[in-house]
Amino acid sequence: MTAPYDALIAHTRETVALMQADEMLGWDQETMMPPRGAAMRAEQAAALATAIHARATDPRVGDWLERIDAAALPGPAQRNVALVRRSYRRATRLPQGLGAALARATAAGVAAWAAARKAQDAALLAPALTAIVALKRDEAQALAEPGQAPYDALLDDYEPGMSAATLLPMLEALRAPLSGLRAAIAARPAPPRLTGHYPAAAQLALARQVAQVFGYALDAGRIDLAAHPFCAGQGGDVRITTRVDEADPLNCLLSTIHETGHAVYNQTMPEDTLYEPIGTHASMGVHESQSRMMENQIARSRTFAEFLQPLLARHFPDAAPADPQALHAAMNRVETGFIRTEADEVHYNLHVILRTRLESALIDGSLAVADLEEAWNSAFHADFGVAVPTPAQGVLQDIHWPKGLFGYFPTYALGNIYAAELFAALRADLPDLDARLARGEMSGVLDWLAARIHRPANTLPPAELIARAVGHAPTAAPLVAYLREKFGALYGLDAAQ
Amino acid sequence: MTAPYDALIAHTRETVALMQADEMLGWDQETMMPPRGAAMRAEQAAALATAIHARATDPRVGDWLERIDAAALPGPAQRNVALVRRSYRRATRLPQGLGAALARATAAGVAAWAAARKAQDAALLAPALTAIVALKRDEAQALAEPGQAPYDALLDDYEPGMSAATLLPMLEALRAPLSGLRAAIAARPAPPRLTGHYPAAAQLALARQVAQVFGYALDAGRIDLAAHPFCAGQGGDVRITTRVDEADPLNCLLSTIHETGHAVYNQTMPEDTLYEPIGTHASMGVHESQSRMMENQIARSRTFAEFLQPLLARHFPDAAPADPQALHAAMNRVETGFIRTEADEVHYNLHVILRTRLESALIDGSLAVADLEEAWNSAFHADFGVAVPTPAQGVLQDIHWPKGLFGYFPTYALGNIYAAELFAALRADLPDLDARLARGEMSGVLDWLAARIHRPANTLPPAELIARAVGHAPTAAPLVAYLREKFGALYGLDAAQ
Numbered sequence: 001m002t003a004p005y006d007a008l009i010a011h012t013r014e015t016v017a018l019m020q021a022d023e024m025l026g027w028d029q030e031t032m033m034p035p036r037g038a039a040m041r042a043e044q045a046a047a048l049a050t051a052i053h054a055r056a057t058d059p060r061v062g063d064w065l066e067r068i069d070a071a072a073l074p075g076p077a078q079r080n081v082a083l084v085r086r087s088y089r090r091a092t093r094l095p096q097g098l099g100a101a102l103a104r105a106t107a108a109g110v111a112a113w114a115a116a117r118k119a120q121d122a123a124l125l126a127p128a129l130t131a132i133v134a135l136k137r138d139e140a141q142a143l144a145e146p147g148q149a150p151y152d153a154l155l156d157d158y159e160p161g162m163s164a165a166t167l168l169p170m171l172e173a174l175r176a177p178l179s180g181l182r183a184a185i186a187a188r189p190a191p192p193r194l195t196g197h198y199p200a201a202a203q204l205a206l207a208r209q210v211a212q213v214f215g216y217a218l219d220a221g222r223i224d225l226a227a228h229p230f231c232a233g234q235g236g237d238v239r240i241t242t243r244v245d246e247a248d249p250l251n252c253l254l255s256t257i258h259e260t261g262h263a264v265y266n267q268t269m270p271e272d273t274l275y276e277p278i279g280t281h282a283s284m285g286v287h288e289s290q291s292r293m294m295e296n297q298i299a300r301s302r303t304f305a306e307f308l309q310p311l312l313a314r315h316f317p318d319a320a321p322a323d324p325q326a327l328h329a330a331m332n333r334v335e336t337g338f339i340r341t342e343a344d345e346v347h348y349n350l351h352v353i354l355r356t357r358l359e360s361a362l363i364d365g366s367l368a369v370a371d372l373e374e375a376w377n378s379a380f381h382a383d384f385g386v387a388v389p390t391p392a393q394g395v396l397q398d399i400h401w402p403k404g405l406f407g408y409f410p411t412y413a414l415g416n417i418y419a420a421e422l423f424a425a426l427r428a429d430l431p432d433l434d435a436r437l438a439r440g441e442m443s444g445v446l447d448w449l450a451a452r453i454h455r456p457a458n459t460l461p462p463a464e465l466i467a468r469a470v471g472h473a474p475t476a477a478p479l480v481a482y483l484r485e486k487f488g489a490l491y492g493l494d495a496a497q
Numbered sequence: 498m499t500a501p502y503d504a505l506i507a508h509t510r511e512t513v514a515l516m517q518a519d520e521m522l523g524w525d526q527e528t529m530m531p532p533r534g535a536a537m538r539a540e541q542a543a544a545l546a547t548a549i550h551a552r553a554t555d556p557r558v559g560d561w562l563e564r565i566d567a568a569a570l571p572g573p574a575q576r577n578v579a580l581v582r583r584s585y586r587r588a589t590r591l592p593q594g595l596g597a598a599l600a601r602a603t604a605a606g607v608a609a610w611a612a613a614r615k616a617q618d619a620a621l622l623a624p625a626l627t628a629i630v631a632l633k634r635d636e637a638q639a640l641a642e643p644g645q646a647p648y649d650a651l652l653d654d655y656e657p658g659m660s661a662a663t664l665l666p667m668l669e670a671l672r673a674p675l676s677g678l679r680a681a682i683a684a685r686p687a688p689p690r691l692t693g694h695y696p697a698a699a700q701l702a703l704a705r706q707v708a709q710v711f712g713y714a715l716d717a718g719r720i721d722l723a724a725h726p727f728c729a730g731q732g733g734d735v736r737i738t739t740r741v742d743e744a745d746p747l748n749c750l751l752s753t754i755h756e757t758g759h760a761v762y763n764q765t766m767p768e769d770t771l772y773e774p775i776g777t778h779a780s781m782g783v784h785e786s787q788s789r790m791m792e793n794q795i796a797r798s799r800t801f802a803e804f805l806q807p808l809l810a811r812h813f814p815d816a817a818p819a820d821p822q823a824l825h826a827a828m829n830r831v832e833t834g835f836i837r838t839e840a841d842e843v844h845y846n847l848h849v850i851l852r853t854r855l856e857s858a859l860i861d862g863s864l865a866v867a868d869l870e871e872a873w874n875s876a877f878h879a880d881f882g883v884a885v886p887t888p889a890q891g892v893l894q895d896i897h898w899p900k901g902l903f904g905y906f907p908t909y910a911l912g913n914i915y916a917a918e919l920f921a922a923l924r925a926d927l928p929d930l931d932a933r934l935a936r937g938e939m940s941g942v943l944d945w946l947a948a949r950i951h952r953p954a955n956t957l958p959p960a961e962l963i964a965r966a967v968g969h970a971p972t973a974a975p976l977v978a979y980l981r982e983k984f985g986a987l988y989g990l991d992a993a994q
Binding site: 013017028037040044047221234275 | 733
């Protein structure tokens with residue numbers, strides 16, 4: 001009776017191993033590969049993608065799925081079957097040729113995007129983006145379950161089970177409070193930045209030390225430099241990258257802590273299911289919640305500055321912040337800007353909300369690409385209080401849409417919402433949390449996350465995983481409360497803001 | 498008419514890309530992978546091996562091969578077809594289950610080898626090795642063409658077209674002269690070693706500089722540390738590893754030059770056939786000839802010491818050899834030892850010849866595993882003039898046989914034979930070769946090798962490739978002449994030795 005299940009899992013294990021191999025080669029490409037290796041690496045990645053796709057759509061998978069008596073299986077095995085069924089259905093539903101058409105359209109999209117940025121003319125991207133949106137709508141229609149809206153079918157790739165009906169009101173509940181907080185802070189003087197020279201070697205030594213404080217096991221990982229920080233791998237081999245700006249030690253430090261949040265999640269998943277669908281991360285939003293909580297709720301907290309400032313003083317004797325409060329203030333400087341990737345905690349979600357509203361309208365057809373720039377600029381002015389000066393600082397700033405990524409942006413905001421929910425629940429469970437953080441003592445936090453998020457991995461749908469961890473369906477309220485409290489104290493705002 | 502050929506090549510290209518991916522992950526495993534990543538990497542490698550094997554034995558390959566009208570194709574395409582036909586025949590001839598049985602037997606063999614070394618008792622390896630030899634004979638019989646001897650079928654994996662009938666007399670012609678040279682040198686005082694402290698950073702800087710002198714393009718490669726130096730990759734991404742002993746700068750330097758010989762071959766193969774059977778190296782022996790010529794005929798020559806000694810003086814101001822002659826003498830110290838991997842040029846081939854004679858006898862059935870140690874010890878005494886003191890310094894020193902590698906050892910000696918042949922031909926074509934080497938000017942050498950070896954890649958069988966490059970079928974004579982000349986001069990021997 002379990003024979004088709006065993007065959008299915010054996011097949012899946014090997015597919016997952018190929019995906020891991022692909023991920024490691026992706027890491028290599030960003031960190032180690034010599035410049036002239038790019039063309040060959042592209043061939044290798046394409047061959048792996050073909051092999052993985054062939055396995056994922058292998059008709060034997062459909063056959064095993066039909067023959068499995070799921071009701072007779074234990075719970076985790078049932079969830080494995082449901083997850084394989086879902087990905088098999090999605091992989092086999094895509095019409096012949098759509099993948100190739102999307103690959104061509106997004107290659108053209110990325111080229112048009114670069115040209116449009118250079119010319120500061122969003123109209124140059126419009127034809128390519130119109131084609132991409134049309135193909136993504138085709139994809140969404142092919143993937144959609146009966147009754148599922150096209151945008152929801154795309155969301156499902158990154159945040160399984162999420163829908164615009166749940167997502168948009170949650171983001172909307174965030175928008176007005178954040179916009180108000182932003183305006184109140186803008187009226188106050190900004191605290192000083194850190195200034196001085198922070199040698200790269202000392203920054204990397206500090207990064208290694210702090211990553212270990214946050215639970216990163218270096219015998220199952222490594223830290224290298226890359227243009228864009230990222231995390232790759234699972235289980236016994238989870239690698240992170242960071243970057244160094246010798247004028248700003250917080251860049252390397254906070255990037256490293258962010259990626260450590262991802263890495264510790266991947267290192268803590270149960271070893272015995274690392275190759276099964278239940279053994280991976282629950283969703284992109286849940287993954288991002290782990291990095292954001294480490295970076296924002298913990299590393300940028302007033303209490304953690306008590307632990308961190310002496311470390312900086314040791315590593316940078318000539319240029320450390322004078323005291324924990326100065327460090328905390330510098331780590332939480334708020335400044336209105338136009339670029340999402342440079343945004344502070346107050347502005348960041350406003351960026352994401354704007355993009356989510358626009359991309360869901362593009363996919364559901366209520367917004368045309370021709371009207372996108374105007375819609376962007378008007379929404380930006382409403383939420384940020386300033387006018388977008390150039391397209392590169394506005395609608396042309398991100399590569400996501402030209403690359404065909406729709407439904408990805410909201411996972412950043414979901415990560416922040418989940419992080420605030422989880423941190424509030426964690427605080428309720430660990431009354432001495434602040435005292436622990438002031439000592440840099442992370443074991444209680446890590447045990448709590450391991451039990452509720454890391455070790456359950458993908459055994460539950462993400463919404464249920466978070467709801468079980470915090471005791472209710474997640475809302476934006478804890479995030480709003482957290483931001484008001486921290487920035488209210490720092491900027492001397494009254495509680496109503 | 499060419500449609501099945503195009504399909505075959507497209508299929509092969511993707512298989513080769515997967516093999517390259519596997520090779521890069523192998524590099525990562527030895528250089529970058531964190532310790533706890535080993536188990537997952539083994540799964541990834543196994544999944545890739547399965548995918549590669551499935552592609553190599555895909556029945557469509559047999560179908561395309563049947564439908565191709567080879568006579569209508571141009572020469573290089575005909576050679577591609579012949580090479581795919583050969584590997585398809587070999588891959589599909591292996592009986593079901595033999596691969597798995599060999600994997601199990603060699604895993605047990607490696608464990609038994611380690612235990613036998615620890616206990617200094619070769620008898621502990623005998624049962625596992627007996628099983629391995631039996632399976633390798635099964636494999637050889639399955640692979641053998643009509644009339645081909647089993648050992649030749651194994652040789653063919655590493656040196657296509659080579660046979661014991663050609664190989665053993667060639668090695669035998671080497672044995673007596675080498676043994677005589679060894680005895681004559683042993684009667685003379687050995688020149689002094691280099692002594693002093695050679696900082697690792699300076700050794701690596703020198704290695705990078707010298708690798709580039711030997712033609713290594715660092716924008717298509719990189720140099721890292723690993724326990725055992727090796728070379729991995731092709732075309733735009735060819736990586737080498739080296740090692741550092743701070744008491745001995747020649748270890749890192751000569752390892753690097755050796756691997757650079759491999760790397761430059763791989764970097765110089767034509768870009769447009771990198772994924773085709775004709776676009777890879779001709780054989781293991783030919784590959785080894787490139788590394789050996791760079792390391793021995795060039796780097797260890799008296800004239801190159803003129804270029805190298807000032808470099809050492811610059812990188813190691815406190816511990817450089819006094820003059821080029823002192824460097825040359827230290828680089829060519831001859832000492833009787835028991836371990837192949839530590840052997841000098843005079844002893845090295847004697848080690849290989851001994852193993853080749855024994856392993857061919859094991860496979861053709863004229864030697865039983867039970868009699869192997871005695872056969873080793875008696876042959877060693879005859880060739881080296883000393884008795885083997887312990888099994889770990891004798892029959893248990895190499896991991897090759899416990900790993901199931903039979904037919905591999907002779908490629909080391911073939912590499913030396915080919916290197917001497919090629920270098921003699923190169924010298925005849927470049928009358929000012931010594932003056933060039935004394936200046937560290939390698940372009941003429943590299944152009945010559947590119948035209949005759951690197952760019953032809955695998956368009957010709959290895960024996961024909963070498964014969965065309967040097968004008969006759971290769972023999973051991975140039976190697977004997979080269980060794981007698983160099984060591985005769987260095988040790989003051991008369992010409993008859």
